[in-house]
Amino acid sequence: MGELDSDLADLVRRLFDAHDDRLPYLTHQQQTLTRSDLQERVAKQAAVFAGYGIGPGSTVGLRTPPSFTQLEVLLALWQLGAQVLLFDFRLKPPEVDALCGSCRPQFMVSAGSNVRATFGFRSEYEVVTERRRSGRSATTGHRLVQFSSGSTGRPKVIGRTARSLATEVDRFAGVPGMPAEGDRLLLLSSTAHSFGLIGGLLHSLAAGVSVVFAPRVSARDILRTAREHRVTAVFGVPTHYELLTAATDPPALPDLRIAVSGGEIMPPQVAAAFAQRYGVGVGEAYGTTETGIVAIDVGGTLRPSVGRAAPGVVVRVDRGELDVALEESPYLFDSGGTQYADGWLHTRDRATLDATGAVHVLGRADSLVVIGGLKVDLTEVENVLREHPAVEQAVLVHEDVTEAYVAVRAGSDQPSAEELSRWCRERLADYKVPRVVRLLDALPRTSNGKLVRQAAALRSAV
Numbered sequence: 001m002g003e004l005d006s007d008l009a010d011l012v013r014r015l016f017d018a019h020d021d022r023l024p025y026l027t028h029q030q031q032t033l034t035r036s037d038l039q040e041r042v043a044k045q046a047a048v049f050a051g052y053g054i055g056p057g058s059t060v061g062l063r064t065p066p067s068f069t070q071l072e073v074l075l076a077l078w079q080l081g082a083q084v085l086l087f088d089f090r091l092k093p094p095e096v097d098a099l100c101g102s103c104r105p106q107f108m109v110s111a112g113s114n115v116r117a118t119f120g121f122r123s124e125y126e127v128v129t130e131r132r133r134s135g136r137s138a139t140t141g142h143r144l145v146q147f148s149s150g151s152t153g154r155p156k157v158i159g160r161t162a163r164s165l166a167t168e169v170d171r172f173a174g175v176p177g178m179p180a181e182g183d184r185l186l187l188l189s190s191t192a193h194s195f196g197l198i199g200g201l202l203h204s205l206a207a208g209v210s211v212v213f214a215p216r217v218s219a220r221d222i223l224r225t226a227r228e229h230r231v232t233a234v235f236g237v238p239t240h241y242e243l244l245t246a247a248t249d250p251p252a253l254p255d256l257r258i259a260v261s262g263g264e265i266m267p268p269q270v271a272a273a274f275a276q277r278y279g280v281g282v283g284e285a286y287g288t289t290e291t292g293i294v295a296i297d298v299g300g301t302l303r304p305s306v307g308r309a310a311p312g313v314v315v316r317v318d319r320g321e322l323d324v325a326l327e328e329s330p331y332l333f334d335s336g337g338t339q340y341a342d343g344w345l346h347t348r349d350r351a352t353l354d355a356t357g358a359v360h361v362l363g364r365a366d367s368l369v370v371i372g373g374l375k376v377d378l379t380e381v382e383n384v385l386r387e388h389p390a391v392e393q394a395v396l397v398h399e400d401v402t403e404a405y406v407a408v409r410a411g412s413d414q415p416s417a418e419e420l421s422r423w424c425r426e427r428l429a430d431y432k433v434p435r436v437v438r439l440l441d442a443l444p445r446t447s448n449g450k451l452v453r454q455a456a457a458l459r460s461a462v
Helices: 010-019 035-051 068-079 093-101 163-175 193-205 220-226 238-245 269-277 379-385 417-426 455-460
Strands: 024-028 031-034 060-065 084-087 107-112 128-129 144-149 157-161 184-187 210-213 233-236 258-261 282-290 291-298 314-319 320-327 346-354 359-364 369-370 374-377 389-397 404-407 436-441
Touching: 010 035, 010 068, 010 163, 010 193, 024 035, 024 068, 031 035, 031 379, 035 068, 035 128, 060 068, 060 093, 068 084, 068 107, 084 093, 093 157, 157 163, 163 193, 163 291, 184 193, 184 220, 193 210, 193 233, 193 282, 193 291, 210 314, 210 346, 233 238, 238 258, 238 269, 258 269, 269 282, 314 346, 359 379, 374 379, 379 389, 379 404, 379 417, 389 455, 404 455, 417 436
Parallel strands: 024 210, 060 084, 060 107, 084 144, 184 210, 184 233, 233 258, 258 282, 404 436
Antiparallel strands: 024 031, 107 128, 144 157, 282 291, 314 320, 320 346, 346 359, 369 374, 389 404
């Protein structure tokens, strides 16, 4: 994309100018917007927001469901120079209010009264703009504000500058195997989170890729969409690939050649099952909200690693944990604690680097607990439980005792808690075996699909 600029309005303009404006860009069912169509919609939205007094340095909370409207509004606000606080629509009002308590946006832009169920995709929503008298203008140059999607603790407030976003778009462009002009990308990843927004929407706009959305997150709707629109690429999270692998009599997808998973580490058995069923290896994208993409292997040929560092990303392993070089702290309102220091973002993920530079993520550092003076890696126990033929997913937590929460695979005979405990005892040292095993229909997840690892939340789901 050439020389980077600190102005997001310039970035938006260059994204639109990168390819023929007649190319299709966004498709949902039978509706398609060309790049020119979207540009016109963005201009109209920007004119409306300018009428509210939104301009350079204004702070605007954006809370709309995944839709064409969501992207139109985001790009329009960036064109005006606003700082956008991007909320996942699935957050409940008290959660949004708590986040706004520290960020204090001057405006809130949200979907209006025509909002339906949030589980499906709609192209357009009514937009309601509310001015907040208690809001304050931006005090930093960050133009995208997000909130950490970690499964424990209070979300951190994370800012990205125009330069940071432009750099990441360029990084994706330099990754071998990424979708390119002429590709049709079925985007299942959340557009409120980094991989879906930047690796999916913004990179596609820069690369001339057509982005396709499924009406609902079900194997039937995803597969029908993939077949009807002859998609060549899919971006999603492990849950999506589990759904597709479990589908009954799926259609052939002869055009599909790229499948990438992000958000959390793909279980190897799911990747293998998907490849066997659809003939396409599942790639891995590893990143954080703070840094954007860190490492990626589009073809999935480097598993069990998550791939090599993306172009321009510098990583190291320090005391067994992965660090990523950043010029400045991404945290606003002192929300980062000690996670950024001396030019390094501490991911708190345990990792190794092999001789080729591939990053092997071993699990969260906080998955190590001490039981009776002995260290236990909860991830190891989870993996053993997942090897049981009836277990689809497992999460372990440890407070006073180690508890396992297990979801059973659809169509399988439900094992008893005693059977699963015996399974662990046969494969693990006694001190590693969970003291309590609880079976759930489904394990709770965070707003972007990560498994919840808070003991209280898991207990409430029983």
